[in-house]
Amino acid sequence: MSKSKTEMERLVVETLRTQSTALTKLADSDSLSDIVGAANVIHDSGGRVIVTGIGKSGDISKKITSTLTSIGQPSFFIHPVEAQHGDLAVISEDDVVILISNSGNTSEVVDLAYFANSFEATTIAITSDPESELGQLADVHIDTKVDEEGAFVDLVPMTSTTVTMAIGDAIANIVMCLSNFDEEQFANFHPGGTIGKRLLLTVEDVMSDDIDSVSESHSLVETIYKMSEGGKGIAVITDKNGGVEGVITDGDLRRLIETGFDFHDTTAGEVMTSDPISVSPSDSVVTALQLLEDRSITQLVVERDGKFDGILHIHDLMSEGIK
Numbered sequence: 001m002s003k004s005k006t007e008m009e010r011l012v013v014e015t016l017r018t019q020s021t022a023l024t025k026l027a028d029s030d031s032l033s034d035i036v037g038a039a040n041v042i043h044d045s046g047g048r049v050i051v052t053g054i055g056k057s058g059d060i061s062k063k064i065t066s067t068l069t070s071i072g073q074p075s076f077f078i079h080p081v082e083a084q085h086g087d088l089a090v091i092s093e094d095d096v097v098i099l100i101s102n103s104g105n106t107s108e109v110v111d112l113a114y115f116a117n118s119f120e121a122t123t124i125a126i127t128s129d130p131e132s133e134l135g136q137l138a139d140v141h142i143d144t145k146v147d148e149e150g151a152f153v154d155l156v157p158m159t160s161t162t163v164t165m166a167i168g169d170a171i172a173n174i175v176m177c178l179s180n181f182d183e184e185q186f187a188n189f190h191p192g193g194t195i196g197k198r199l200l201l202t203v204e205d206v207m208s209d210d211i212d213s214v215s216e217s218h219s220l221v222e223t224i225y226k227m228s229e230g231g232k233g234i235a236v237i238t239d240k241n242g243g244v245e246g247v248i249t250d251g252d253l254r255r256l257i258e259t260g261f262d263f264h265d266t267t268a269g270e271v272m273t274s275d276p277i278s279v280s281p282s283d284s285v286v287t288a289l290q291l292l293e294d295r296s297i298t299q300l301v302v303e304r305d306g307k308f309d310g311i312l313h314i315h316d317l318m319s320e321g322i323k
Contacts, residue, residue: 011152018150019162025147026163034142035167038098038124039174041140042073045122047094049075052083052112056161057100064098064168071176072185080108083115093120101125102144102160104132113137126164142167203288204281206320207302209310213238216245216269223248223268232311234299237272242307246272249299278303279312285322288312 042049049068051061061077068075078090091097097116101109104127113134116123125138128145135141144167146159175181213236214223227235233250248271256263256271278301279288288300292314302310 043178051098053100104129104134206316207310207312220266246274247276
């Protein structure tokens with residue numbers, strides 16, 4: 001039977017509002033202290049975090065593992081069934097085992113909780129029932145009970161999985177805070193990603209340093225040729241010591257053409273823009289990008305020790321995936 005667009009949109013709104021309501025309720029619940037307690041346990045343990053669950057809880061476990069690992073907290077996922085066939089040896093008393101089960105009575109996860117306790121590892125259970133077997137076994141229990149799933153068939157886990165995922169993120173956020181985790185550490189763990197590049201790369205890493213400069217006495221026509229050779233849409237005018245005097249951009253030339261300006265018998269110094277915005281080779285690409293965006297320009301002069309050193313074009317940043 002076909003459904004109307006209105007009915008489908010109603011389901012979208014219902015799903016989102018149900019999940020939003022559940023998260024708001026969680027933020028005002030007694031579970032806050034349990035979440036903080038779980039994060040403190042992880043931070044103080046000095047060991048690894050082992051996360052386990054089956055089905056959708058297993059998928060969430062993998063996501064939590066990935067998030068914790070990305071902030072420098074050694075963590076890995078273990079399948080509760082495979083754990084009973086040789087993988088239990090990885091658990092030690094310094095580890096924290098997070099066990100996820102909506103009912104709190106998933107037999108394979110409960111079995112793993114018993115094993116973890118026997119190894120004297122600290123256990124954290126994330127379930128919808130504190131009175132469940134898992135809730136009773138764990139050192140810390142975090143309640144994920146929701147009033148409704150918000151699904152077309154309310155038996156399908158939706159809101160409960162969102163809440164569980166959010167709890168994992170909240171735990172990771174607190175661990176970051178307790179560990180004084182910062183942007184530099186994040187970049188070191190993600191050197192190949194866009195975020196890592198934004199934080200690690202400097203202007204020197206991406207700038208063009210093979211751009212010739214001209215003097216103020218150069219003819220404007222000659223300067224235009226130099227600009228064309230550089231391919232960055234800018235000519236840099238320097239003094240005899242290499243200090244930057246000014247710039248002429250392709251935008252400047254377009255504006256001169258529109259006024260009917262006579263390019264002949266004109267020097268670069270007569271039309272240049274003095275004291276251009278510049279950056280240092282050691283500046284971060286984030287700083288440079290902010291300058292480009294704030295000033296609505298596409299090029300920056302790079303100066304090293306007061307002398308012209310190169311050009312940073314916004315295309316240089318784009319080619320690195322920075323913008």
